[in-house]
Structure formats: structure tokens, C-alpha cells
Amino acid sequence: SWSGYLYQGKVALYHVLCLLENREECNGYKLQLDLLEDFAILNAQSTPVSLHQVKAKKTQYYSGYQADVTKVKKKASDNNCDNAYFHSAREITDKTATEIASEESPVKLYEYNGQFHCEVDEIDNKIEAQLKKLWQGQSFKETDDYARIARQHFDQLILKQVLFIHGIIHTGSQS
Secondary structure, three states, rough: HHHHHHHHHHHHHHHHHHHHOOOOOOOOOOEEEEEEEEEEEEEOOOOEEEEEEOOOOOOHHHHHHHHHHHHHHHHHHHOOOOEEEEEOOOOOOOOHHHHHHHHHHHHOOOEEEEEEOOOOHHHHHHHHHHHHHHHHOOOOOHHOOOOHHHHHHHHHHHHHHHHHHHHHHHHOOOO
């Protein structure tokens, strides 16, 4: 389960880096980890812009995810949020992304450069590629080594936050 929390954090980082492609649109946004949903993007008024459920299960069948999709769908409805995303580490093979979006609106499978899943061992590569994309034109930052070191730094920030959240939960001071 620990690796699942780290994966969630990395997926959140990837999504934030994608948002930064349009910096003006996300001005005032905040990343919230593990409260409303696995992660959420909030606007300046702390209203959800998007909710994100992340699963790193082995199954490739929709039935293995359906209860989780239903939960995020209810949270989207409860929070009046039109953008709810389901992130899967494995490809769902018995339903298409279009079918799921149609049946579970407003929940959609999250798209990673044309794929509707991101393997656990691929998220680091996607983060590094997104960093290099954001740094286009800054040649010293566009290198593989610089992107790897920056990603590792972000990994440590995520790890510290996950540990902080779990520390709060374990002491019983908050749920």
C-alpha cells in the first residue's frame, strides 16, 4: 500500500506539471493531497477544480475499479465538480475510455499522451519528459540529468508530505 501512496503523489506531480503548461489558467490553484480525494486541484476560493482518484491495481478489468469510480463520481456530485478523473496504472481492456466517460459522467479516465493508463514504472519518465517540455528553450535544464535530479527533488517533497499526512493519521489527531 505504501507504494500506492507514492504513486498517487507522483501522479499528482505529473498532473500539476501538465497544468503549468497554461500558467495563467491555473493561477491561484492549490494541490490538495489525500483529503477530498487522492488528490484535488482547488481554486483560490478552495473550491474543487478537479478531483483525482488513483489506483495501481493489477487488474485490467473495469469491474475491479468500478466501486472506486462510483466513489469519485459521488464526491464530484457532492462537491459540485464537473472534472473528475480516474487514473489507472494498468490499461482497462474490457471498456473504452469513451464508454466509461459516457456511463460514469463526470468521471473520465485520465489521458497520458494518448494512453488512458500509466504503468507504475513509467510515471518517472513521464514526469521528466513534462519537466523538459516546460523548460524548452532553457538548454541547460532540458538535459536528461537535470530532469532526473529535479524529479528526484520533487519525489522527496512528495515523500515528506505523504509521511506528514500519515503521521497525522497515526497519531489520531485528524482523520
